[in-house]
Amino acid sequence: MLNEKNIFGFPLPRIDGPLKTTGTAPYAAEYHDPGMLFGHAFYATIASGRIVSIDTAKAEAYPGVVKVYTHKNRPDTASSDDAWKDEVAVPGHPLRPLENDRILYDGQPIALVIAESFEAARDAADLIQVAYEADEPHTNIEVEKAKSYVPPEARKEAFLPTDPRGDAEGAYEAAPFKIDAEYVQEGEHHNPMELFGTTVIRGEDGYLTVHDKTQGSQNSHDYVCGIFKLKPETVRVVNAYVGGAFGSGLRPKHQLFFAVMASLDLKRSVRVEMSRREMFYLTWRPATVQRMQVAADAEGRLMSVRHHAVQATSLYEDYQENVVNWSGLAYKCDNVKLSYELAKTTLSTPGDMRAPGAATGFLALESAIDELAYKVGMDPLEFRVKNFVTYDQNDDLKLTSKALDACYREGAKRFGWSKRSQEPGSMRDGHDLVGWGTATGVWEATLSPAEAKVRLFPDGKITVMAAASDIGTGTYTILAQIAAQNLGQTADRVSVLIGDSTMPKTAVEGGSWTAASSGSAVQAGCLEVKKTLLSLAQKMENSPLAGAEVEDLAIRDNRLVLDKNDQMGLAIADILGSNGMSSVEGHGKIAPDEEQAKEWVSYTHSAIFVEVKIDAELGVPRVTKIVSAIAAGKIINPKTARSQILGGVVMGLGMAMQEEGMIDHRTGRIMNHNLAEYHIPAHADVQDIEVIFVEEEDDKASPIGVKGLGEIGIVGVGAAVANAIFHATGTRHRHFPITIDKIMEGLPAR
Amino acid sequence: MDITTADRQPKNRVALTINGDRHDLEIHPWVTLLDLLRGPMQLSGTKKGCDHGQCGACTVLIDGERMNSCLKFAVTLDGAEITTIEGLGRPENMHPMQKAFVEHDAYQCGYCTPGQICSAVGLLKEGKAGTREEIREMMSGNLCRCGAYVNIADAIEDVMGQEARCGIREAAE
Ligand code: FES
Ligand code: FES
Numbered sequence: 001m002l003n004e005k006n007i008f009g010f011p012l013p014r015i016d017g018p019l020k021t022t023g024t025a026p027y028a029a030e031y032h033d034p035g036m037l038f039g040h041a042f043y044a045t046i047a048s049g050r051i052v053s054i055d056t057a058k059a060e061a062y063p064g065v066v067k068v069y070t071h072k073n074r075p076d077t078a079s080s081d082d083a084w085k086d087e088v089a090v091p092g093h094p095l096r097p098l099e100n101d102r103i104l105y106d107g108q109p110i111a112l113v114i115a116e117s118f119e120a121a122r123d124a125a126d127l128i129q130v131a132y133e134a135d136e137p138h139t140n141i142e143v144e145k146a147k148s149y150v151p152p153e154a155r156k157e158a159f160l161p162t163d164p165r166g167d168a169e170g171a172y173e174a175a176p177f178k179i180d181a182e183y184v185q186e187g188e189h190h191n192p193m194e195l196f197g198t199t200v201i202r203g204e205d206g207y208l209t210v211h212d213k214t215q216g217s218q219n220s221h222d223y224v225c226g227i228f229k230l231k232p233e234t235v236r237v238v239n240a241y242v243g244g245a246f247g248s249g250l251r252p253k254h255q256l257f258f259a260v261m262a263s264l265d266l267k268r269s270v271r272v273e274m275s276r277r278e279m280f281y282l283t284w285r286p287a288t289v290q291r292m293q294v295a296a297d298a299e300g301r302l303m304s305v306r307h308h309a310v311q312a313t314s315l316y317e318d319y320q321e322n323v324v325n326w327s328g329l330a331y332k333c334d335n336v337k338l339s340y341e342l343a344k345t346t347l348s349t350p351g352d353m354r355a356p357g358a359a360t361g362f363l364a365l366e367s368a369i370d371e372l373a374y375k376v377g378m379d380p381l382e383f384r385v386k387n388f389v390t391y392d393q394n395d396d397l398k399l400t401s402k403a404l405d406a407c408y409r410e411g412a413k414r415f416g417w418s419k420r421s422q423e424p425g426s427m428r429d430g431h432d433l434v435g436w437g438t439a440t441g442v443w444e445a446t447l448s449p450a451e452a453k454v455r456l457f458p459d460g461k462i463t464v465m466a467a468a469s470d471i472g473t474g475t476y477t478i479l480a481q482i483a484a485q486n487l488g489q490t491a492d493r494v495s496v497l498i499g500d501s502t503m504p505k506t507a508v509e510g511g512s513w514t515a516a517s518s519g520s521a522v523q524a525g526c527l528e529v530k531k532t533l534l535s536l537a538q539k540m541e542n543s544p545l546a547g548a549e550v551e552d553l554a555i556r557d558n559r560l561v562l563d564k565n566d567q568m569g570l571a572i573a574d575i576l577g578s579n580g581m582s583s584v585e586g587h588g589k590i591a592p593d594e595e596q597a598k599e600w601v602s603y604t605h606s607a608i609f610v611e612v613k614i615d616a617e618l619g620v621p622r623v624t625k626i627v628s629a630i631a632a633g634k635i636i637n638p639k640t641a642r643s644q645i646l647g648g649v650v651m652g653l654g655m656a657m658q659e660e661g662m663i664d665h666r667t668g669r670i671m672n673h674n675l676a677e678y679h680i681p682a683h684a685d686v687q688d689i690e691v692i693f694v695e696e697e698d699d700k701a702s703p704i705g706v707k708g709l710g711e712i713g714i715v716g717v718g719a720a721v722a723n724a725i726f727h728a729t730g731t732r733h734r735h736f737p738i739t740i741d742k743i744m745e746g747l748p749a750r
Numbered sequence: 751m752d753i754t755t756a757d758r759q760p761k762n763r764v765a766l767t768i769n770g771d772r773h774d775l776e777i778h779p780w781v782t783l784l785d786l787l788r789g790p791m792q793l794s795g796t797k798k799g800c801d802h803g804q805c806g807a808c809t810v811l812i813d814g815e816r817m818n819s820c821l822k823f824a825v826t827l828d829g830a831e832i833t834t835i836e837g838l839g840r841p842e843n844m845h846p847m848q849k850a851f852v853e854h855d856a857y858q859c860g861y862c863t864p865g866q867i868c869s870a871v872g873l874l875k876e877g878k879a880g881t882r883e884e885i886r887e888m889m890s891g892n893l894c895r896c897g898a899y900v901n902i903a904d905a906i907e908d909v910m911g912q913e914a915r916c917g918i919r920e921a922a923e
Contacts, residue, residue, distance in 0.1 A: 023836050193896075643898060
């Protein structure tokens with residue numbers, strides 16, 4: 001039966017909610033097999049150098065230990081870099097755990113203990129003794145940037161800085177108001193709550209079912225098949241539930257390699273789970289130094305933008321992200337010059353973390369824009385509105401939609417921006433300095449190729465199948481809604497089977513493209529179902545649908561009917577029955593429209609408004625109010641959509657004020673590799689956050705009008721907080737995170 | 751003592767009541783309640799997020815009080831009554847707090863969720879939190895990297911309100 005609960009725009013509670021809230025949803029390290037072995041990694045305690053000797057005798061003698069692997073006895077694997085490059089690898093040589101005696105970063109795994117119990121593996125690992133020959137560490141981006149370089153191989157063409165336009169230097173010199181400032185951001189660590197883990201269940205015939213914490217089951221599948229030279233049909237990777245990832249699960253992690261290696265070698269089921277500490281020794285948001293030179297004329301028109309960024313990468317790979325191109329498209333400006341370089345460090349390869357590149361780039365751009373607005377003497381929101389741009393000036397492309405102006409209007413209204421006084425330090429609440437700051441965010445709205453199968457049964461039940469992942473994003477729920485909507489059923493009739501490498505091809509879950517891509521594939525699959533039903537119906541004698549076209553059809557009460565006259569139609573059970581079928585399947589496929597891309601481009605946009613209250617004496621900051629206004633096309637499920645934005649905003653607060661991987665640059669080692677010392681926002685740090693989705697029609701961004709929400713929530717938040725702190729205290733903070741000690745130093749004299 | 755001789759220590763006997771069922775167990779003294787639950791008991795609804803008492807993902811109720819199960823050695827709990835997320839309610843028969851979490855979308859990935867829910871149930875029983883501010887303060891031991899805090903506070907407030915209304919009704923009857 002059709003009711004409102006399956007249509008787009010209905011805030012349906014997550015269909016996987018009851019499993020998650022009762023502890024019934026299984027995550028990667030929660031599958032059991034009698035006789036399973038447990039692995040625990042042992043990691044390097046120097047940042048750079050080589051292993052002179054490694055003594056595993058005591059660990060091997062520890063009761064319960066089955067085997068200890070090091071570079072000396074690691075089983076053979078594929079020898080070419082190509083085999084080790086996963087779907088989203090970056091230029092360079094991917095890390096091959098236990099390959100040789102070289103140490104490339106602090107925390108690099110250099111041994112694996114396999115034992116009959118988790119405790120035995122963990123305790124035995126402590127008995128391994130290593131002698132190193134250490135080289136000098138290089139971990140400080142502010143030092144290493146002196147040796148920065150343009151990456152010889154681009155990760156993606158779209159990440160290359162766009163060509164300069166106009167005369168950025170000349171326009172800067174000529175302009176009356178200018179800002180030239182450097183912004184430093186310390187590295188961040190994703191730290192999803194679930195630890196990286198892999199459980200390999202080995203069948204009697206050697207078939208491997210691999211439960212992996214990943215954002216792409218097929219990426220993990222192809223990776224292990226490549227390095228261990230396995231037949232694709234002998235391995236299945238499952239990621240049914242993923243306890244957060246935020247980009248850290250895009251590329252395979254060493255626990256996947258270890259678990260599969262040990263399982264193949266020992267012919268047993270194996271689980272390897274990381275410790276929280278190990279979670280700091282992998283994929284991280286790179287430390288970055290950015291220089292912004294921006295200038296405006298007396299009317300507040302942006303005359304020149306120059307943006308130069310240097311980001312940390314590892315010795316063995318050139319990780320890159322798009323940090324600077326945003327500065328050429330966020331505002332109208334005819335004189336632009338952008339550049340991007342890397343600096344080698346003795347740290348692990350960084351990786352994508354929520355809105356990679358944009359979160360970093362907008363930190364600098366939106367701080368500098370605020371500074372410039374103040375130079376000109378304009379309200380920072382008015383300055384942004386004044387420089388609104390209606391097309392992508394970088395590539396001279398039309399935008400499929402841009403309701404950012406509505407974000408500005410509605411966000412400002414909800415926040416009460418008009419009551420703001422411009423002068424820093426001019427607003428107070430008792431003992432607190434009050435600051436109001438704003439910033440803008442942009443993220444790309446892309447489609448990636450995706451497939452899905454949709455199967456409809458005579459009783460109206462639907463099964464949706466795709467190798468898509470749900471990393472907390474709500475994929476299960478929105479795919480059910482889309483299938484229900486298209487096939488005239490309620491969402492509770494839909495079973496969604498995702499998170500499985502044997503399902504129809506889907507790219508890794510990342511870049512905010514899953515809803516648009518897999519959602520469109522499901523819609524295409526539903527259309528195939530209807531087409532098949534129609535052709536079957538038309539073969540029946542005296543078919544009431546004889547002359548109908550598929551566009552004229554709807555499904556109501558388990559009947560295929562004419563949308564305009566639902567008396568005319570046939571029961572689906574009858575259509576299938578008369579053709580001797582028990583169900584009908586549609587295979588949907590979608591791919592980005594390359595013709596359209598020559599003319600059009602899609603982005604999501606946001607306007608963020610932040611209130612901070614700062615204790616005038618102690619500098620204790622509290623973010624007391626946030627409004628995040630989002631323009632992201634059609635919203636399928638406002639409930640899960642809002643949560644995505646809330647999550648992005650909260651992570652943005654961490655980026656602004658708390659998160660900082662602290663490195664002892666003398667030893668090159670990470671000092672705060674735990675959740676007590678690496679601070680992320682906790683309950684008490686997060687007060688009221690309001691999310692507004694403004695109306696935005698878009699018929700080009702994706703076939704279902706959806707643009708994606710995973711990243712846009714975080715973009716701009718850091719700068720909005722920094723701008724609010726400036727407004728409260730009169731001090732510009734350009735070194736992130738802006739922790740309490742920095743705020744205290746910048747308090748106005750009393 | 752040489753650590754390698756540790757395994758020769760005898761296992762200890764403990765009786766634990768877990769979700770209403772009594773278990774007589776023999777376990778090594780270094781096994782945490784968390785690892786006991788997630789491993790041999792196959793109650794993996796209780797999550798491991800840090801193993802160091804820093805995240806709250808492993809929160810369970812021990813004799814009705816919320817506790818980080820990674821910080822408790824199982825052998826020290828002889829005679830204790832332990833309630834895990836599985837014991838609070840099942841998908842077809844959810845505890846009011848579990849229902850409220852679903853209704854308010856008080857999670858995303860769901861990994862911190864069992865700990866948040868057990869902690870919230872413990873919090874309400876303590877009866878110390880009266881305001882939203884206090885809920886936030888007293889729930890701060892439970893980290894959520896997905897940032898569902900606003901919705902978690904809503905869910906807890908909702909259940910707190912329900913309980914208060916029931917309390918008033920009961921008092922009136
Ligand atoms: S696992 Fe116990 S507090 Fe984190
Ligand atoms: S829901 Fe993902 S960590 Fe809380």
